[in-house]
Structure formats: C-alpha cells, structure tokens
Amino acid sequence: PAVIAANHFSSQITKKPPVSTAGPMITKLIITKALNNKGLSSPASVAPVVTGRVVTQSTPVTPPRTLTIGETVSTVPQNTSGNSKVAISPLKSPSKTVKTVGGVGPSQFKTIIPLTTPPNVQQIQVPGSRFHYVRLVTATTGSTTAQSGGSTNTNPSIQSAKPVMMNAAVRMSVPIIPAQSIKQVVPKPLMSAAQVVTTSQTPQRLIMPATHLPQIQPNLTSLPPGTVLAPAHGSGNMGYAVLPAPYVTQIPQSAFVTLTSSSTFSTATPIQTQARLSLNGLSTSEATSRPRKPCNCTRSQCLKLYCDCFANGEFCNNCNCVNCFNNLDHESERLKAIKACLDRNPVAFKPKIGKGKQGESDRRHSKGCNCKKSGCLKNYCECYEAKIMCSSICKCMGCKNFEESPERKTLMHLADAAEVRVQQQTAAKTKLSSQISDLLTRTTPAVISGGGKLPYTFVTKEVAEATCDCLLEQAEQAELTNQPQAVAERLILEEFGRCLRRIISFAGKAKTDCPINC
DNA sequence: GAGTTTGAAACT
C-alpha cells in the first residue's frame, strides 16, 4: 500500500536565501473525473479518496484543488529535531531508512513515494514547471469521499473522485539516491501528460524531501523543475520526480491517503498504513514550521524573484500582496514566470545557502553578496541575513562580516544581549502575571462594587466614598478661596495623592499584620 | 506609518 500524503499548501518558513532544501518541483495530485481531464477549472478539495483506505480526510483550505504529496507519513518515531523526516519508509525495512534520514553528510534521504502509473494516473508535466502534476482520473462519480474544503465552486465531479485502479499502488519509500546517482538524472523534456505516462507498468517514484529542514542533495535541488530522476541503478523503470521540501511543507492541511496495493508488499503494510494525519488538520510538519512571512509585493504580481514567496517556490498565502498571481488561480501565468526565471537562471530556485547543518562547512552563499554600503552587517546583505560569514566569492565592499571582524562581534554581542533581555522580559512578565493571578486567588475579594477581583483590595466602597469626600472638600475649599481653576485642580490632585498614600500605607500595615501572609 | 536606503533581480 502506498501512503500518500495529500496536502494542501500552506505557508512555510520564509527565508530569503532559501536555506532549507528547496527544489524546483512540486507534485500535485489532481484527482479528477475521467471526463474532466483538465481538472483545471474547479478547485475541488481532493479528498483522500484513492481507492485505498482513506486514513484521514482533510479539510482543505487553501487552493483546494491540488493535492501535494506530503511528508510526515512515517510512523516511526523521529527523534531528530527539525531534521528531515521520512515520509514513508521503505518496504522491507522502514526503520532503517528512517534512521538514516536526517543524518548528516551524504546520507540525505528523501522519501520516495512510488507512484504507480496505472491508467487512472496521469502525470502532467508542464514545461518549465516546477510542478509535477499527477492527476488521478477516476471513472466513477461515486461516493463523495472528497469533501470540499470550503471552496464554493467545488466541482462536484471532482469531489467524488474515486480512483479505480489501486492494485498497482505501492507504498514504498526509498532512501534518496546518493549524489552520484543523481547524475543520471535525465531532464524531463517537456511533454504532454500523455507522453509522460509511459507505461502503466512503469511505476514512478516521487522523491520527496521529508521536511523542510532536511539537508538536501544540492544536486537534486538544482535539478530543473520537472526533472525526472532516472533510477539509480538499473533497477527497473522508475522515474523519479523530485519534490522540493518547501513545497512539501507548504501543506497546511493534509490528508493522507493510503493506497492499498492488492498485490504487492502486503507484509510491509501494516506498519505504515496508518499514515496519520495530524489531528487538527495540521500536518506534523506544518505544526512545527513557522509561518512564513507574508510578502507585500505590489508590482511584480509575485511572479518575479523579487517576491520571496515566489522565490522560495511557495504560493502566496496570507500575504499582503496586490494583484498576486502566485496562486493556483493563475497557474499558467505562474508556470510561465517560473520558466522565465529558470531561463535566466537555471538554479534560480535552488537554495542559495548551502545547507550545512547549522554553521557547518557548506554553509555559504552560492553566489556571494555584492554589498556596497551595508558593511554586510545588515539584513540587506544576504550573507548576513542568512547568518553566515561572507566568503571569498562575495564581491562586497567594506565587508565587516567576517569571523574576526570586531564590528561583527560587537553586533553579535549586542544581539545576544538583546535576546537575553527579551527572554528576561518574557520571564518577568510570566512571573508577574502568575504572581498576580496567585494574589488574586488568595486575596479576599473585598469588593468594590460587586466583587471585582481587582487588586484594589483596600479600596472598599467606604474608602472610595471617603476619598471622594476629601476631594470634594478640597474643591469646595479652593472655590471658597477663589483660587483659579488651575490651582484648584492642582489642589484636588494633591489631595487625591494624599488619599492614595493613606490607602497604600494602610494596605501596607494590613499586609504586615496579615497572619496568612497574603 | 511615512520615507529612505539598500542590493538583488530585471532589464537594456
């Protein structure tokens, strides 16, 4: 059984220089009815329908109609924090794969979800597209397993998508091919959907980065969108499609669909079947990933690299952009734009920062910066922004962003101090609030009017009235003595101050006297 | 929040 996480896009971490592994490709599952091959028109939430068992259903939110194959399927405990997770473990030895995942060095693994290419599965490759569409065409219009994710224009037909052939579906994950094998990558020529589906016999594997964090094979990520990886070893006719982590993690609401294969790998199944979806509709990855910073593009339509969302290979989501085309409603435009970017720079969507594990060796900007006036100590500098030193490839002027730079050290120090300050403040606030609440619970609500639990325990009705009397008296006196208004106000205020002081001092005494030490 | 500065991306 193949477990596929069907997800929708969600926001994700934004990094200007994409630090995390990003690849140019995304796979979308478009489940449509046979008739509606295009499947373009109506967003329908694809329900986890696929013949297999639907483990979970999602309530798609964002662009409802696309399913992204997502990660996080693996049931195996993942201890590596923030590291890549294995979406699916290999058939025979799931655990092994999982272990290796997230490892360091060459041991970068990606989850590969073999996609069967049964008749009902069509792969749609858009030229230059970073997206890899997989359309499940269903013949039946049957049950509405699919529920629309709120989108009003859901196409009924799509909703009821129900894959017919499930036999071929196999769930297996494969450790990602070692870098070397990648060389075998064969750029996928532009082809029509029909062409793509070579044979129903040829399973296609989708290689998906487990999570946003995982280190990714540089080579992989630099592959042109739509690239299909040839099998590492002659082991069969499988094509690989690489899914960039960012895309995968974009999924806010995911549904995991279990594709059951009647024939194959029944043994391996039990374990992973339970592709679990996050409860609240949040995939695990999404829960952990920070929300991406929204863009504010106004003139680029979010189809230029100016737009961080676009540059990161993400759809805009909860952004403040104007005239945004970086969404599923403008797929064709978007794809065109992507192609244009790739024409200009084939590695445009490759992370600019080598993703060495936090400050490791390969953490450097691929192109280097060209700063002139910032000294590379402001976020204008991509190196600095990525929290890395400038390197020899940088062409910056007056760079102060190098290891021994005193300015840099000072800055770092300040930043650290600020951070500490923030933490302390937070701690203080927490403590204070807890103390207050504690106080409130222990203090006898003595009342102002009707039991407010305010800490003005000593401002009883009587006290308040007395205070008012004092103030009125003062006002009267001022009036009688013909004081100008300003003076009168001052006198009254001063009187009020004295009243408060009295109240406070009384409160202090009471406190000391309090046997309970309240 | 408005206005300025900045350097990547886009363009010529």
Added chain:
DNA sequence: CAGTTTCAAACTC
C-alpha cells in the same frame, strides 16, 4: 558582460 532600472524588504525617524 556592464550599466541602468525596478522592486520589495530593511531600515530610519
């Protein structure tokens, strides 16, 4: 490739 323009974010006040 270099020079210029455009752009959105970072920054300043």
